[in-house]
Amino acid sequence: MNNCVKKSLFILLFLSFFLFSGCPLVEYLLGTITITSPDDQAIVATSSVRISVDASYNYIDYITVEIDGQEVYSSTESNFSFTANLDPGWNTIVALCYAYDNEDDHFSSYVGSDSIDVYYDAYDPEITITSPENWSILDSNDVTITGNIYDYDNLGFFSFTYLENGTYHSLSYDGNGDWSL
Numbered sequence: 001m002n003n004c005v006k007k008s009l010f011i012l013l014f015l016s017f018f019l020f021s022g023c024p025l026v027e028y029l030l031g032t033i034t035i036t037s038p039d040d041q042a043i044v045a046t047s048s049v050r051i052s053v054d055a056s057y058n059y060i061d062y063i064t065v066e067i068d069g070q071e072v073y074s075s076t077e078s079n080f081s082f083t084a085n086l087d088p089g090w091n092t093i094v095a096l097c098y099a100y101d102n103e104d105d106h107f108s109s110y111v112g113s114d115s116i117d118v119y120y121d122a123y124d125p126e127i128t129i130t131s132p133e134n135w136s137i138l139d140s141n142d143v144t145i146t147g148n149i150y151d152y153d154n155l156g157f158f159s160f161t162y163l164e165n166g167t168y169h170s171l172s173y174d175g176n177g178d179w180s181l
Contacts, residue, residue, distance in 0.1 A: 031057030033097045033112045037081070040116040044086070047120055052081040053095045057111055066094045088122035123152040127160060 037052040038044065055063055055078045065073040065084075068091055072084045092115060099111045129147040132138060145162075161170050 031055065031097075031099075031112065033057065033063070033095055033114050035093060035095050035114045035116050038116070038118050041119075042116075043119045043121055045121055047085045047087075047122065048083055049086055049118065049120075050081055050083050051093060052079075053114075054079050055095075055097050055112075057097055057099050059099045061098045063098070064096050066096070067091055086118060086120040088120050091118050091120060092116075093118060125149055125151040 033053065033055040035051065036054050038049055051065060051073070053063060053065065053075075057078070060076070060078050062074055062076050063078075063080075064071050065082075067084060067086065073082050075082075094113055094115045096113045097111050098109060127147060127149050129145060131146045132143065161168050163169075
């Protein structure tokens with residue numbers, strides 16, 4: 001093997017090691033993109049959410065943000081925030097970064113992405129008191145109140161407050177179904 005081939009193989013092996021080892025040098029050279037808000041797996045109670053993106057690539061041409069495959073925002077800035085609307089249920093948010101391949105030709109290529117999932121809980125749980133009946137006259141201070149909780153989304157945790165003899169109390173419940181106090 002001649003020296004030129006040996007040097008080429010050495011350089012190839014050296015670069016391969018850094019590219020596939022997760023070396024911080026590679027992130028410095030290539031950069032990163034991160035959706036910083038909202039958090040991954042967040043559950044939100046309103047359809048309108050603030051999405052923030054932070055990218056550290058050199059020569060950023062533009063960044064696009066998609067929700068469930070539909071582009072909702074584009075920016076030439078490396079750090080930005082905007083407000084978008086979610087559909088009820090799980091929403092996948094993806095930020096895609098494109099950088100200049102050649103500044104003279106202004107040709108861009110995909111260089112990185114980040115993805116999160118956010119759940120929009122659009123439906124309030126239904127809380128029903130089954131006993132005692134409404135407007136019941138009770139002849140005892142010892143009363144058991146029973147009811148049912150149902151959540152369309154079945155997220156599984158509820159908390160509500162009730163008033164008893166001038167004092168507020170809280171009840172937490174994990175899951176759909178019957179409850180009593």
